[in-house]
Amino acid sequence: MTELLKISLPDGSVREMPAGSTPADVAAQIGPGLAKAALAAKVDGEVRDINRPFEGDAELALITSRDEAEALELVRHDYAHVLAEAVQALWPGTQITFGPATEDGFYYDVKAPDARDPFSLDDLPAIEEKMREIIRADKPLRREVWSRQQLIDRWQAEGETFKAEWAQELPEGEELTVYWSGDPNEDGSWLDMCRGPHLASTGKLDPQAFKLMRVAGAYWRGDQNNAQLTRIYGTGWLNKKQLDAHLHRLEEAAKRDHRKLGREMDLFHLQEEAHGSVFWHPKGYLIWRELEAYMRRKIDAGGYREVKTPQVMDARQWEQSGHWGKYRENMFVIPDEVPNTEDEGPIISGEADWMALKPMNCPAHVLIFRQGIKSYRDLPLRIYENGCCHRNEPHGALHGLMRVRQFTQDDAHIFCREDQIVDEVRKFCELADGIYKDFGFSYAVKLALRPEQRYGSDEDWDKAEAELRQAVVDAGMATEEYGWEELPGEGAFYAPKLEWHLTDAIGRTWQVGTIQSDRVLPERLDASYVGEDGEKHRPVMLHRAIFGSYERFIGILIEHNAGRLPVWLAPVQAVVATIVSDADDYAEQVAEQLKVAGIRVESDLRNEKINYKVREHSLAKVPHLLVVGKREAEEGTVAVRTLGEQHQKTMSLDEAIAMLTEAATPPDLR
Template sequence: MTELLKISLPDGSVREMEAGSTPADVAAAIGPGLAKAAIAARVNGEVRDINRPFDCDSELALITSKDEADALELARHDFAHILAEAVQALYPGTQITFGPATDDGFYYDVMAPPSREPFSMDDLPAIEEKMREIIRADKPLRREVWSRQQLIDKWETEGEAFKAEWARELPENEELTVYWSGDDWLDMCRGPHLASTGKLDPQAFKLMRVAGAYWRGDQRNAQLTRIYGTGWLNKKQLNQHLMRLEEAAKRDHRKLGREMDLFHLQEEAHGSVFWHPKGYRIWRELEAYMRRKMDGAGYREIKTPQLMDVRQWTASGHWGKYAENMFAVPDIVPEVDDTGAAAEAPKVADDAEWMAIKPMNCPAHVLVFKQGITSYRDLPIRLGEMGCCHRNEPHGALHGLMRVRQFTQDDAHIFCTEDQVVEEVRSFCKLAADVYKDFGFTFAIKLALRPEKRLGSDEDWDKAEQELRDAVREAGMMNEEYGWEELPGEGAFYAPKLEWHLTDAIGRTWQVGTIQGDRVLPDRLDATYVGEDGEKHRPVMLHRAIFGSYERFIGILIEHYAGRLPSWLSPIQAVVATIVSDADDYANEAVAKLQAAGIRVEADTRNEKINYKVREHSLAKVPHLLVVGKREAEEGTVAIRTLGEKEQRVMSLDEAIAMLTEAATPPDLRD
């Protein structure tokens, strides 16, 4: 008698299928439309190939292109394999390594054959065309289970040294799989894949660039070429993505930072920012805004040392986790001769005490909390700091303002009782939402759950994760409007965290604010308060930030607004520009009145044509240009050109001052 398997579907129905049946067979049994649309399957929660047989009674959800996240992951995975196949077909002797899907595409690391130079941008058109040829051939993608020795033998025979090295490290007791593309090319891979190469749109991908990469990410190993591509479900999605990239290039904060004279970076301080007066004005406005928000929410600002003894970082657990990303120096005073010149650098003794520049503010805030005796009546205590931190980021990871070595956080830590956690987090959710809305962002909230390697008990993690859920629910934000999602394994080593992911003007997302519920650090650093029972208790420590770092947040703002910052944030809020020299005195008078009203304004009385002045100040992203000539001087008026608007408005100087004053008022100070 034929064995029947019970396949449970999302609508609650159950279909009985013969052993050896596949999700494709179920789709065909339901109807031809679904059979054509189904591209993969989720079997008992695991995404699998549409043609992989069931191995037991199963829960099945068929995946179509409407399930965009899963469909894109599958497509990009296939594009990566096809890239590797195309490179080897065009350039025999090329060694392949690995190629995963990425957030917007895929890449594959390869080593060119000894007979040619490493791959370059010039090679990409030919590789693209070969990929399209493979896709149009509609080659079936077939899964097979191999032994480790089979894999080793194949790769060694074919001279694939990198694959052979990896295969030798694979466990014998795991199911090892390869995927065939037709009958002539294969790669070892866990899958899943689409049923055939023809399921991809040959016009839905583009190879973007090449870069150097080291085997297994270690610079001591062989250098490879990484070929990057972007891949989508159809040509329309690809074109939209390429348009976003083009728009993103126009908005690049590094380009706009130069044009607007905001900041610069140079090798003498690699990874740190030189802020120019205009850029630092943006910083100061943000800092003043955040101080008002923190003062209003009951935070008390502190300032803590940049250098602390390494033993403090060891006690906190950070030295064990972040030592390679910390800057540390021995606590040694160099010898100085009579002229005041330093002698040669002293040798560091084995027993020298080491000091570390802080990569985060948390341990120092615990030390402030521990001064004196704290009662439960004093809690919650909210300590904030505009804390400058340093992290030894790799050179290749640095990127303008977005990834730096020296940065300043709008950091704060809340010390509270167990019973106060949910309310404190709920209040923070509301505070963060108010801030992001003031800057014109929409956002999603995600909960990053416990990682595999972590400190603290499972009981404490259970409690901390549930407290964050409860707080978001009480804030009314655990819903689709706020994009609620839980992220398994992505929490910090000491605490789960809520993350705020902002969406900018062109649809990109940026993870910015966080709040973490920590029971580990107070225990490691022996923080206590005296409870109502007269005994010592551990506080819960909530780590929180809204901007994240000022550097990165300013970079995000520049790109979000394409440099056209709101008037209240703009370094120069208005320029009074003359058409003729006869209006110079009136221009200076107007500037004086605007400055008296608190407007950041400059006069442009240069002997240049007005069109030249308009172009120059538009490039500098000045929000308002007040044009004055002989007529305006006689009538006491100005012609206002607002950045981004085609028409100019003529109004009295007093009306202009009132309008600009309203625009220059920070959103939290408006009625």
């Protein structure tokens, strides 16, 4: 009698299938439409190939293109394999290494044959065409289990030194899998070792839904002492419509690049003499000052007390806090001895004291809290700082304002009692909500849970996670509308955290705000207060920020608004431009009255055509251009051109001042 397997489906039904059946067989039994649409299977929670046989009774969920996140991961993995196969087909002797899926595509690291130069952008069209040929051939992708020695022998025989090295390090006895593209008994088949899963065949990919984007240098296993490889990047999607939308987003992102707009708007610059730090120009620093003033009004109203703490602190403080062990390699460290410049180099004795530029503000805020005896009546104590921090980020990771080595956080720490935590976090949720809405952002709230490596007891982590979760519920944000989600393993080493992920005008997300519920640092740094019972107690420390850092938030604002900042943030809010020199005196009078009204205004009296002036100030993203000529001077009017609008409006000077004053008022003061 044939053994029957019980396959449970998500709708609660159970299918009985013969031993040796596959998820594809179940899909075919349900219907031809599903059989065609099914890309892979989730068997007992594990994503597997659609043609991999069941090993016993199982729970089955079929993955189709509607399961977009999982489907995209699968197709991008397959595009990477097709890329490697195409490169080896075009240039025999190419060595392959590894090629994972990425957030929006895939890459593969390869080493060109010795007889030719490394691969370049010029090679991408030929590789793309070969990839399409492989996809259209609809080659089956077949999984096999091999021994470690089989893998080593295969790679050594084919001159794949990188793969052979990796295979030699694989553990004996572990199930090792390879995938064939095509029939292994026929010419044109191709092999790679991979855990999978993969689609049933290359034909499941859309030949028009991928594009190779760029090439870059890479090192074998990420070590610069190893052989240099070429990394070929691509983007891959489920269909051409998704690809086109992605390419459009990239085009929009290039137009909005804050580095490009920062130059055009004369906001800031970066240069090698201070790599990773920002030179703010007067116009850029005006934006900073407006944000700082806005945030101060918000934190003053929220009961925070602003402080300023040292830039340099003794390394022993960082060791006690736990940061020395976690962040030492990213900290700028200063010895207490000045080396003799005539020596070959600095020699620091093992007994030397060390100082470090602070990479974060929290230990310094604990030291302020510890000054004087604190009572339970003093809590919650909300300490705020526009704190300048330094982190020695890798050179290649630096990116304009988005990732720098010197940055300023809108940082605060709330020291509170256990019974105050939920209410304090709820208040922060509401504060962040109002601020993000003032800047025109929608957002998602996510709870990052305990990582595997962490400080503190499981009991403390249980409490901290539950408190953050309850605060979001009390704030009414634990809903689909707010994108509520829990992220296992993504908390900090000392605390779980709530994260705010902003969505910008072209659909990109940016993680900015955070609040963390920390019982570890107060313990490590001996922070305490006297409770109602007269005994010492540990406060809970809530680490929180809303902008994250001023640098990065300004970069996000520039890109979100494509440089067209809200009038209250614009460094120049209006320009008075003349059509003819006869209007120069009137233009100066208009500018002076605007200055008296508090508008940041400039005059443009140059002997240039008005269309030239309009183009120039539009490029600089000036919100309002007030054009005046002989007629406007006689009538006491101005012709107002608003950035982004087709037509100008003529109005009296008083009307223009009223309009600009309203637009230039920060949202929290309206």
